[in-house]
Amino acid sequence: MSASDIPAQPANPTRNVSRKLLILIVLVALADLLLFGREPGLNFFLFVNAIAAGVLLCSRKPQSLPKATGLPALAFVLSAPLLETTSWMGIALSLLGITCVSLAATGLFPRRLVRLPVVLFRFLLDLPLRPFRRATYGRLRHSRRPTPETIWHHLRGWIMPLSFTAGFVALFAMANPLIDKVLRSFDLAYFLQFLDAWRIGFWLIVAAFVSVLLRPRLKRLARRRPDQASDAVKPESAFFGHAALLRSLFVFNALFAMQSLLDLTYLWGGVNLPDGISHAEYAHRGAYPLMVTALLAAAFVLAAMRRDGPGNRSALVRGLVHLWIAQNILLCFSSILRLDLYVESYSLTELRVAAGIWMGLVAMGLFLILLRILLQRSNEWLVALSLATLVVTLYAIALVDIPAFIARFNVAHSSEVAGEGMPLDIDYLSTLGPSAIPALDTYLASLPAEAERAAPASKVRSALVVDEWQRSRDWRSWTFRAARLDRYLRDHTTLAR
Structure with a gap:
C-alpha cells in the first residue's frame, strides 16, 4: 500500500471534526434550498461547486496556491455542462470533478495521472463497505454512552443564555412594535413543513453523499506474498501459448480480410449487391454485430499481448496482432459507414447517434491498444488514456443539443x-x-x-x-x-x- 493511501492525521482532530460537521450541516441546508422539490438546472451546478468549496475548507492542512486555485477550477470546468442543461452526462462529469477535488484535498490523489483510474475504482469499491467497516463499529463501541448526568451537564450551560434571551426578546417586543409584528408573523405551519418524511429522507441521503466526499477512503490493496512475487517462469498454457496464438491470429486475419474485402467491394466501392439485398439492409444488419466483433478482438489482443506473455516475446505474433488491429479499425469505420447509409435511408434517431459515438470510441480504443503495443506501455497507461477519451467525448456531447x-x-x-x-x-x-x-x-x-x-x-x-x-x-x-x-x-x- 502506498503512502498516499493513508492520509495524514490532522493536528487538531476535534477542531477538524467540528468543522466538517458544520460544513456538512451547511451543505445539507443548501441542498434543501436549491434542490428539494425543484426542477434541475442552475441549482445542480451551484451545489456541485459548493461541495467542492466545502471539501477544500475541510482540508487537514492549508492547500498550496496552485491547488487552492486549480481544484475549484477543475470542479467548475467539469460541472459547466450543467449550465447548458441538466443531463446524465453532465452529472457524471460533475461527480468526477468533485471526487477528484475530494481525493486531492485529502492527499489521496495519485502523483502519476495514469494511476487515477485505479484510485477512482478503489474509491468506488470502498463505498459499499463503509457501513460494515470494523473501525466504524469500534468508534461506536468505544464512544461514551449518554447518561442523565452528562446530558444535564451539557444542558445546564444553555439554561441561563436561553432564559435571558427570551426575556430580552419579550421586552424588546413590548417596547418596539416592529419586533412585535415580526414575532406575530411567524407561521408555525411553515416550520412544521420541515418535518416531512420525504424531506428528512432527502436530508439523510445528501448528508451520506457529502460525508463520503468530506472523508474519502480507498479500498485497501491485497499485499502480495513473497512466494507470489518470485520471478519464477510460469509454464506456458497449452490453450493460450505461442502455438495457439499463432494459429488463432492466422485464422482471424484471414477471416477478417474476407469481411474487409466484402466491405471494400460493396460498401466503399458501391458495387451492386445480389438481387434481394439492398444497401440499406446490408448496412443495417452489419453495424451492431461488427462492434461486438471489435470488442471481442480487443479483449483477445489485451490477453495475448500481456507483459511477459508468449505473444509479447514473439516478433511474428506482434506483427500479426498489428495487422489484426488495423483490420478491426477498418471494421469500425465500415460500421460507421453502414450506419451512415442506414440513416440516409431511414432518418436519424437518438439511438443511432449513440451507436455512431460508440463506434468512434471503439475505433479510438483499438488505436490506443495499438499504441500501447508499439510504445510498450502498461495497461494502466491504456486505461488512463481510454478514460480521458471517454471524458472528453462525454463533455462534448453534454454541450451539444x-x-x-x-x-x-x-x-x-x-x-x-x-x-x-x-x-x-x-x-x-x-x-x-x-x-x-x-x-x-x-x-x-x-x-x-x-x-x-x-x-x-x-x-x-x-x-x-x-x-x-x-x-x-x-x-x-x-x-x-x-x-x-x-x-x-x-x-x-x-x-x-
Whole structure:
C-alpha cells in the first residue's frame, strides 16, 4: 500500500471534526434550498461547486496556491455542462470533478495521472463497505454512552443564555412594535413543513453523499506474498501459448480480410449487391454485430499481448496482432459507414447517434491498444488514456443539443424539404421535446399553406410550445438551453399556423 493511501492525521482532530460537521450541516441546508422539490438546472451546478468549496475548507492542512486555485477550477470546468442543461452526462462529469477535488484535498490523489483510474475504482469499491467497516463499529463501541448526568451537564450551560434571551426578546417586543409584528408573523405551519418524511429522507441521503466526499477512503490493496512475487517462469498454457496464438491470429486475419474485402467491394466501392439485398439492409444488419466483433478482438489482443506473455516475446505474433488491429479499425469505420447509409435511408434517431459515438470510441480504443503495443506501455497507461477519451467525448456531447441536431437533420433530409428521401416522421419529432421547435418551424415554412402534412406538424409544434411554457420559471431551474429556446419563441411567436 502506498503512502498516499493513508492520509495524514490532522493536528487538531476535534477542531477538524467540528468543522466538517458544520460544513456538512451547511451543505445539507443548501441542498434543501436549491434542490428539494425543484426542477434541475442552475441549482445542480451551484451545489456541485459548493461541495467542492466545502471539501477544500475541510482540508487537514492549508492547500498550496496552485491547488487552492486549480481544484475549484477543475470542479467548475467539469460541472459547466450543467449550465447548458441538466443531463446524465453532465452529472457524471460533475461527480468526477468533485471526487477528484475530494481525493486531492485529502492527499489521496495519485502523483502519476495514469494511476487515477485505479484510485477512482478503489474509491468506488470502498463505498459499499463503509457501513460494515470494523473501525466504524469500534468508534461506536468505544464512544461514551449518554447518561442523565452528562446530558444535564451539557444542558445546564444553555439554561441561563436561553432564559435571558427570551426575556430580552419579550421586552424588546413590548417596547418596539416592529419586533412585535415580526414575532406575530411567524407561521408555525411553515416550520412544521420541515418535518416531512420525504424531506428528512432527502436530508439523510445528501448528508451520506457529502460525508463520503468530506472523508474519502480507498479500498485497501491485497499485499502480495513473497512466494507470489518470485520471478519464477510460469509454464506456458497449452490453450493460450505461442502455438495457439499463432494459429488463432492466422485464422482471424484471414477471416477478417474476407469481411474487409466484402466491405471494400460493396460498401466503399458501391458495387451492386445480389438481387434481394439492398444497401440499406446490408448496412443495417452489419453495424451492431461488427462492434461486438471489435470488442471481442480487443479483449483477445489485451490477453495475448500481456507483459511477459508468449505473444509479447514473439516478433511474428506482434506483427500479426498489428495487422489484426488495423483490420478491426477498418471494421469500425465500415460500421460507421453502414450506419451512415442506414440513416440516409431511414432518418436519424437518438439511438443511432449513440451507436455512431460508440463506434468512434471503439475505433479510438483499438488505436490506443495499438499504441500501447508499439510504445510498450502498461495497461494502466491504456486505461488512463481510454478514460480521458471517454471524458472528453462525454463533455462534448453534454454541450451539444442532440435532440435539436436530430430534428434539424431529419427535416433537412426529408422528402418535403430535400425533394428525396423519406417523409418526415412528425410523431418521432414530438418525442424529442421542445428542442425540436426551430426545426419544425423550418419544416412548416417549406410547406405550402394547403399541404396535407402542415396541420399535424403545426399541432405538434403547439403542443411542444405549451410544454416549454409550462416549464418551471424558478431561477434555480434556469439553463442556457432553456433560455435560448425561450428567446427564440419570443422572437418567433407568429410562425405556428
